[in-house]
Amino acid sequence: MANETKTTVAPYDRVLDVSVVMTVIRPRPVVGLGNLLILNPKTPAQPADGQTQPASLSDKLSDTDRMNGILMRKTDTATGAIYREYKNVDAVAVDYPEKSDVWNKASTYFAQSNHSDRVAVLDYDPAKTYDALKAFWYFNWTFAIQAVSKLDQSTVDLSNIFERNQDHFLVLQTNDISEYDNYFGQNYTIGLKHDIAEAMDAALVGANATLTVGSITWKFKELVGITPELLTSNELSGINRCKAIAYVEVNNRGETSEGWTLSGEYIDVLHGILWVKTNVQGKLENFLQENGKVPYEQRGITQLSGVVTQVLEEAYEQGIILTDPITGKGDYSVDTTSRDEQSQQDISDRHYGGLSFTYHVSGAIHTVTVNGQVQSDTILA
Known part of the structure; x- marks a missing residue:
């Protein structure tokens, strides 16, 4: 490791009857099934969203990179896609300035109480999406969101990549649930209904994904920095019918309205x-x-x-x-x-x-019906 001390001399002896050997336990990097990748498509002629550093940087990290919180940088020579991992939102700001699309998603992600110790960003040519994702599919991430939330044919193709592989999740977000018509039945695509001015997708992953798998359901969860919607029962029924997830106010508190993917299967x-x-x-x-x-x-x-x-x-x-x-x-x-x-x-x-x-899968209780009986002393005519 880069921070290990190399010694070539023996320590001094000391006349003592008790010897204490100290071992420093350092946190291990989070390698699991809850890490986040932000997908940031860009055309070859354009820099990535707000990017402040050239795309031709070496994969080898400098001491300055490490001090800035950049954990990894890898370029796929076949597609030109660049994969980076950052330890916090300040590190993200080294390559994507404050208030840029990528920074906004990362900022919301790190604001959640259960975020990982890193976030990944993939810059790639949208004409080479399949091959770019293939190159980095088995790197340290499981959930993916878009730097700019949108739904179009390219997103349908993206969703199909996740559906075909069945080992990663794509989280989409739109304020118009009719846009999910082309995603019906997708097991590995999660559809959110929320104003795209707020990064509910990043918040959902940051609040839930790194918790012990099996220990939670994704319904009822509070998201930091996301405004609950006041929905009518008809509006919520429509969202539920298309198996999307909203962020609603229930009992004076914000919560995720459900915990399923667009197929209706539950995320947990x-x-x-x-x-x-x-x-x-x-x-x-x-x-x-x-x-x-x-x-x-x-x-x-x-x-x-x-x-x-x-x-x-x-x-x-x-x-x-x-x-x-x-x-x-x-x-x-x-x-x-x-x-x-x-x-x-x-x-x-x-x-x-x-x-x-x-x-046999262990499910969860999402709704409750209680039958009460009242003993009345009033005699009715």
Whole structure:
């Protein structure tokens, strides 16, 4: 690491009976499923929104870059897209001046109580959106918003990229819910209904996405710096019918009106599925890497099953998986098939395909109906 001290001499000895060794625990970078990417399309002939530095900067960060809070800079030579990570809104202002579109979104994001330790920005040629996103798809972000909120054919194409990959979320925002007609059924696109003068998209992600997956529902959430709307019941019904989310005033407090994507599936369900998929893949990969040899026999198969079981048990403890009412434990199962049940080709290729699991999603209560009974002493005629 750049801040490590290199020494070539031994420390002095001291005559003492007690020796105290101090270890400094530093915060780890947030690498998870809640980080934000701001999408900032620009034509090759134009600088990015308000950008104050040239696009030809080296990927290697200088000491000044690090002091300014720039965490990463990477250019995709094939598309010219530039990916950057910043530690706070002041760092964003190094490349995007105050009150610019990117700065405004980042400012709202960092104003939320549960923001990450970073925000990413991608400058890219809109004619090369697919390839630009492909280059940085598996960098450290999961939710994406637009620097300038708008809905058009290019946004439909963008939404389809997220829908096809099913492992990242696109958050869109408009004040006209009829613009969501072309996005009906999209599982991985979240549609917000709010005045685009306020960055509700950045606020929604900053308030919720980094919290423990499975521990929250995305309805009822208060957003810093976002003005609640006073909506009629008919207006809110229309928003709910198109599966969008508004920011409304309920019981004298602002809250998100729902917690779903444009398909009607709930964000916490999909976020939980993504968490389970990512952790099963990661933990199994680590297990294969860290063991000298996993034998292709029942012992090795049982070990693989145990890794998946550990992930599902953690998912249950986080609230992703439902409690089985009979056993009182997580409602999930892990199944394997024996070596003898694998094809000769799979055994020859050292591929095992007999591991599977199922789980029941733990939902949330979003509305409540209470039936009350009053005992009256009045005798009516």
